[in-house]
Amino acid sequence: MKKIFVFKNFKGDLLGGITAGIVALPLALAFGVSSGLGPSAGLYGAIFVGFFAALFGGTNTQISGPTAPMTAVSMVIIAGIIGLNEGDISKALPAILTVFLLAGIFQIVLGLLRVGTYIKYIPTPVVSGFMSAIGVIILVTQILPSIGYYADEDQEFVHGFKPFAEEVILEKILIKEANEGILVVEHLEITAARASLITEEEILLESKTLANNEASGVLGTIKVLPRALKSINWLELMLALGTIIIIYGFKKITTVIPSTLVALVVMSGIAIGMDLAYIPIEKIPSGLPTFNGEIFTNMDLSSIAPYISSALTLAFLGAIDSLLTSVVADNMTKTKHKPNRELIGQGIGNTIGAMFGGIPGAGATIRTVVNIKAGGVTRISGMIAGLFLFAILLTIAPFASKIPAAVLAGILITVGIGVMDYKGLRAIPKMPRTEVLIMLTVLIVASFYDLITAVVLGLVMASLIFMKKMGDVTVQGSWVKSVGDDNAHESTIELSKKLEEEVFIKRMNGPLFFGSTSDIQELTKSIPLTATTVVLHMSNVSYMDQSGVYAMEEIISELETKAVKILIVGIPDQLRQMLEKVELIPKCIPHNLIFDSMDDCMKWIIENVEDIA
Structure with missing residues (x-):
């Protein structure tokens, strides 16, 4: 304590x-x-x-x-x-x-x-779009109280909901009777009796509820705004404007x-x-x-x-x-x-x-x-x-x-203006299009439809885009080259020129996960038919999921059908453990064909791979 x-x-x-x-x-x-x-x-x-x-x-x-x-x-x-x-x-x-x-x-x-x-x-982008949407919601929904308009006090507007109010009340009676087990033909007189007891006061109360629901939220405010502007309460407006002016003006004094x-x-x-x-x-x-x-x-x-x-x-x-x-x-x-x-x-x-x-x-x-x-x-x-x-x-x-x-409405209007993420909005011209899309999607959906849906949608979009980018990074950083090509490997040991058509290095960079496996498998098809030995260089594979394991299984299976010997260099512990669990190691790739460095691999190639040209 x-x-x-x-x-x-x-x-x-x-x-x-x-x-x-x-x-x-x-x-x-x-x-x-x-x-x-x-x-x-x-x-x-x-x-x-x-x-x-x-x-x-x-x-x-x-x-x-x-x-x-x-x-x-x-x-x-x-x-x-x-x-x-x-x-x-x-x-x-x-x-x-x-x-x-x-x-x-x-x-x-x-x-x-x-x-x-x-x-x-x-x-x-999700946070930015959400915060800006919050600002829009607060700002727009405070317009009506700042001009003294309340939907349930607009008699003409409320009157328009009376037919719907009667339907809602009757529906509630039917639901209640269904729960009581008396909603049958023999008891229709009970339903009629209850319906006859509906008072004008009940209808008016339900009409006001429907009117308030219709005028709620951003879309509701926009719908009734033309009506509200025809009956502005100028006193309420002056109180709201006075509040806003003092809030911003007094800050300049102290x-x-x-x-x-x-x-x-x-x-x-x-x-x-x-x-x-x-x-x-x-x-x-x-x-x-x-x-x-x-x-x-x-x-x-x-x-x-x-x-x-x-x-x-x-x-x-x-x-x-x-x-x-x-x-x-x-x-x-x-x-x-x-x-x-x-x-x-x-x-x-x-x-x-x-x-x-x-x-x-x-x-x-x-x-x-x-x-x-x-x-x-x-x-x-x-x-x-x-x-x-x-x-x-x-x-x-x-x-x-x-x-x-109206004073509190004025305070909330300044809060709505202040809570918006102007830094994010100003950065839109400089942001990647995908991030702009996420931010604007969250902003629009949250403002005009539903806050929860907007957040979930934004997170899903961000996750999918992130996975696509990570998959692209893996594919762009991966390649297949002959062992004799420049920059194909880091070893200083040189092989016979005769082996350049038979030994190829498939280098993989980045995470091997469901977002990159299909392209990595396609890359395997670029290995020439002359290949007798393929080196899978995996030192830069940072992570592999179950989809990556299946992709490795298919790659190894495809190469085995072509009688290609497979060697692995620099495999991280996490990847090795996953391949051992599905018995790709040592069933398909023996432990002696797994090397810590490219130098060790090159020595094995010199001693064991013969030129068949």
């Missing part, structure tokens, strides 16, 4: 933690609203994830909490589950929090399995005080002080956060099974987000983080946060940088940031509930 709590720099940790907490406050509220669970969910996430990730994590100066990528994915999950629960957040909440709980547990498992060591191998906090205080103060008719955020409950025991008592695995992949995505995304921030912290503090311990800490934070209704979080780069610059050195600084936000919750929750929704 002595290494966990070091109080030598407590003053710096105190200042760093409070400063990071101040920066985190407006973002936590904004991310909570954006997620669909309300500002309190963002604040709870910042408190619990921030405190416990700092306590158990592997990066001393890391500040954790809701982030733009985690919120964007959470927003999709939340909207999907709410849609399956008649638009009722209270009904959907246990399932939503269960998914978040699973994401935290998955992160702990990833840490225990030491997956954190391998996160660094995720291709940059960076000592976070500009987001200044914008939040100033614009909220103007709206409240002048008693403007603005739209406030949802009420933040005062007092202690409540434990959501329904996660465990009402757990229904069948209802959350479709979201297992979403929980895994959250877990991996949080891992990537956190470890990238850890690298930034390492560079600033000249320290070395522990990636697997960091994943365990993040997982514990997200697990506990879910139990109290918080949205998932990860290591936050800006907040971590602020903490370090303000003097934070140990994990105590991250814990203080969480405790500071907890104190804010207990003291000013009633005031925070009066914050204009």
Whole structure:
């Protein structure tokens, strides 16, 4: 425990933690609203994830909490589950929090399995495209609240969904009766009776849910934007624009005080002080956060099974987000983080946060940088940031509930603009076409279709392209030459000119795997019919998989049918062991025909190969 709590720099940790907490406050509220669970969910996430990730994590100066990528994915999950629960957040909440709980547990498992060591191998184009897509999603989806348009309040728009709402309600009745075993011809009067009990209020509620679903996401926003622009709430727009102007303008004056906090205080103060008719955020409950025991008592695995992949995505995304921030912290503090311990800490934070209704979080780069610059050195600084936000919750929750929704929309617009990977976008003209294709594919698919699909597609594309390139490297570096050709081998021992038509060297460079085997086999066909001896030079074959073993078997079999003697030079241990397991060595190639160096091989050729010309 002595290494966990070091109080030598407590003053710096105190200042760093409070400063990071101040920066985190407006973002936590904004991310909570954006997620669909309300500002309190963002604040709870910042408190619990921030405190416990700092306590158990592997990066001393890391500040954790809701982030733009985690919120964007959470927003999709939340909207999907709410849609399956008649638009009722209270009904959907246990399932939503269960998914978040699973994401935290998955992160702990990833840490225990030491997956954190391998996160660094995720291709940059995938990360770049994903981050830019997150920026697009946040930016576009905040256009409607920034102009004061909410689909469920547009009566004409909602009215258009009434026929569909009636169909949805009737379908639910039929499903319920099917589950009860009474959906038969003899009991149609029960179905008719239940249908007659449907009220206008129920239809209106379902219509609002359908309207909200239609207007959600990037495509939904684009669809309803023409309607929204016809009924702009100019007060909401002015509050959002004022927020954006202060955030960017105040940074030019000083960076000592976070500009987001200044914008939040100033614009909220103007709206409240002048008693403007603005739209406030949802009420933040005062007092202690409540434990959501329904996660465990009402757990229904069948209802959350479709979201297992979403929980895994959250877990991996949080891992990537956190470890990238850890690298930034390492560079600033000249320290070395522990990636697997960091994943365990993040997982514990997200697990506990879910139990109290918080949205998932990860290591936050800006907040971590602020903490370090303000003097934070140990994990105590991250814990203080969480405790500071907890104190804010207990003291000013009633005031925070009066914050204009448009102000938080303005804050999120600046977050969306800032989170995009401009470095990657600017590099497009200089990047290889394949990497540009991966990045743009992830960006477009994530923005307009699905974040999870985009990541999987990007990883598959990157893997296939990588394997193709590695296969090309192997083929381009491999050749067949006569033993008498220049640069055919490194031995200084010279052979008789008469043997140049009979002894050939087949050199293989690079990994011999499924991506290169077919071309390597084709290369074997270039060995002339005059050959009586072939040397397989394998010292530069770095790796061989099972496909490579089968390819070697076919190459050796083909040469044996032509009565060609096969010699092997410089075979690495891994390759030799694999060939021994399938008995190619010594059944087809005896141990005495395997040489450590080309010189030893050349001596054997001189002594044993006769000119048959």
